[in-house]
Amino acid sequence: MSRLITRRKFLTGVALAAPTVLMGCDRLGASPTFRDLVFGSSEWLSYRAHRLIGSNALAPEFTEAEMSPIFRTNGNTQPGSADYARHQNQGFANWQLKVSGLVNSPRSYSLAQLRAKTARTQITRHDCVEGWSAIGKWKGVPLATLLNDVQLQPNARYIVFHCADSFGSRPYYESIDLVDAFHPQTIMAYDMNDAQLTVGHGAPVRLRVERQLGYKHAKYVMGIEAVASFADVHRGRGGYWEDAGYYEWYAGI
Amino acid sequence: MTSPSIADPKSPKGGDLVRRHRFSTRLWHWTNVLSLVILLMSGLTIFNAHPRLYWGEYGANPDHSWLQIGARNNAGYLRIGETRFTTTGYLGRWQDDTGQFRNRAFPSSVTIPTSYNLALARRWHLTFAWLFAISISTYIIWSLFNGHIFRDLLPKKGELRPSHIWHDIKQHARLRFPRGAAALKYNILQKASYIGVIFVLIPVMVLTGLTMSPGMDATWPWLLDVFGGRHSARSIHFITAALLILFFVVHIIMVVLAGPFNEVRSMITGKFRLPKEKNQ
Numbered sequence: 178m179s180r181l182i183t184r185r186k187f188l189t190g191v192a193l194a195a196p197t198v199l200m201g202c203d204r205l206g207a208s209p210t211f212r213d214l215v216f217g218s219s220e221w222l223s224y225r226a227h228r229l230i231g232s233n234a235l236a237p238e239f240t241e242a243e244m245s246p247i248f249r250t251n252g253n254t255q256p257g258s259a260d261y262a263r264h265q266n267q268g269f270a271n272w273q274l275k276v277s278g279l280v281n282s283p284r285s286y287s288l289a290q291l292r293a294k295t296a297r298t299q300i301t302r303h304d305c306v307e308g309w310s311a312i313g314k315w316k317g318v319p320l321a322t323l324l325n326d327v328q329l330q331p332n333a334r335y336i337v338f339h340c341a342d343s344f345g346s347r348p349y350y351e352s353i354d355l356v357d358a359f360h361p362q363t364i365m366a367y368d369m370n371d372a373q374l375t376v377g378h379g380a381p382v383r384l385r386v387e388r389q390l391g392y393k394h395a396k397y398v399m400g401i402e403a404v405a406s407f408a409d410v411h412r413g414r415g416g417y418w419e420d421a422g423y424y425e426w427y428a429g430i
Numbered sequence: 431m432t433s434p435s436i437a438d439p440k441s442p443k444g445g446d447l448v449r450r451h452r453f454s455t456r457l458w459h460w461t462n463v464l465s466l467v468i469l470l471m472s473g474l475t476i477f478n479a480h481p482r483l484y485w486g487e488y489g490a491n492p493d494h495s496w497l498q499i500g501a502r503n504n505a506g507y508l509r510i511g512e513t514r515f516t517t518t519g520y521l522g523r524w525q526d527d528t529g530q531f532r533n534r535a536f537p538s539s540v541t542i543p544t545s546y547n548l549a550l551a552r553r554w555h556l557t558f559a560w561l562f563a564i565s566i567s568t569y570i571i572w573s574l575f576n577g578h579i580f581r582d583l584l585p586k587k588g589e590l591r592p593s594h595i596w597h598d599i600k601q602h603a604r605l606r607f608p609r610g611a612a613a614l615k616y617n618i619l620q621k622a623s624y625i626g627v628i629f630v631l632i633p634v635m636v637l638t639g640l641t642m643s644p645g646m647d648a649t650w651p652w653l654l655d656v657f658g659g660r661h662s663a664r665s666i667h668f669i670t671a672a673l674l675i676l677f678f679v680v681h682i683i684m685v686v687l688a689g690p691f692n693e694v695r696s697m698i699t700g701k702f703r704l705p706k707e708k709n710q
Binding site: 183184187188191198199200202203206212215216219220222223227230231234235236237239243245246247248249302304305306307308309310311312387388389390418422423424425429430 | 467477488489492543544547548549553554556557560644645648649651660661686691694
């Protein structure tokens, strides 16, 4: 009887296969073609599937009793620019949020003007891409309110958030689609846990986009821009971490 | 003589070459090998990004974690509850290819990619999660439809008798496996482990994975109720992965003991040579 595979050969084969798989995965993962074809399709599939089965679904909201005792900070916790330092020293009294791009009537809002608008308060779970979560209470003005003020032009497809913080010379930014932009829980938050947003958490205003991971929740937002495509914004992948680290633009998983 | 021939399916006996695994089973098996290896190893990289596990809805560095892998005073450790095990060299602190010590939970020899890259690990994990989830769903539906589950996997009357189960355990412990036609049927221990993997471990793996997605938690908030929060789901995901590794190890040991050539062939070509009866 032919015994092409003996026990010893079988075990050796299994043992040799493991490093080969690892090296193969490293090589494939570095290939731009493989990335676009396989990983790109998978991200598109997740994005489309989530939009298909629950584009209007609300993120779970929690009670005060369920909040994290301590909500840790992450990413940049103090923007380094002189401009930001000036605003910080003035208690953001002269700070303005600019809303521009493909809109009919671009506008700027002071913090007081944002606070004067009808606010939404929500206790939600913040999920960092690293794996930790914290539950906190956020209060702010729905992004939809601002977008309705300035009126999007018909070719606007994405909303880009320009931030005051940067990593080295590269400014932080993020972008979301219009489904998330007009989602009722998507707010420009100025309060956290019943107090003014601290600098560590993104003062004076940060984005809350509750159905996506933490890196999408841009802090220190200085400008909001409506665009037809984000291909021409910075390195073109729709966000700082998307550009710098090949993280997913759609971070709903 | 036309050996090796396909034996008379009505009364196969020891030494006959018989049809064993259907194409759907074989295809699913190898799809699983590929996706499980990639999911497991990329999952370890994702764990490395935050090597702590919690129970409940939230969990971050200031909160109590029930499991942690870390390093302090130049020693790697695994902490479960309040018990610390020193794991230098394997977990928490280990040497890379160049002999350099690294403080990271799982060593690069078992992670995808081999260098720490959370973004790429997530790409591998979430891509092969699709393949894994689609193939288990298709397999379950197909196997219900073609009768595989009822005919081959569900225990028959009498197989669940404690005396029968005990007998099977004793036979396995003595490494006495069924021979002749009896080897065509799964024994009760095999049935129990396959049913456990197909209907419990893999679905739990997929569902706890979905529970960690903030987008899915909005669409299917019942996931959080089923598993008791995102961080309980993350812990269960990790524990279930460990159970799947246990299954994998036992599975490989059994294949090696039962004759790897015949077993691997049966999972590739579908043909299996029945072990000869003892008295032949």
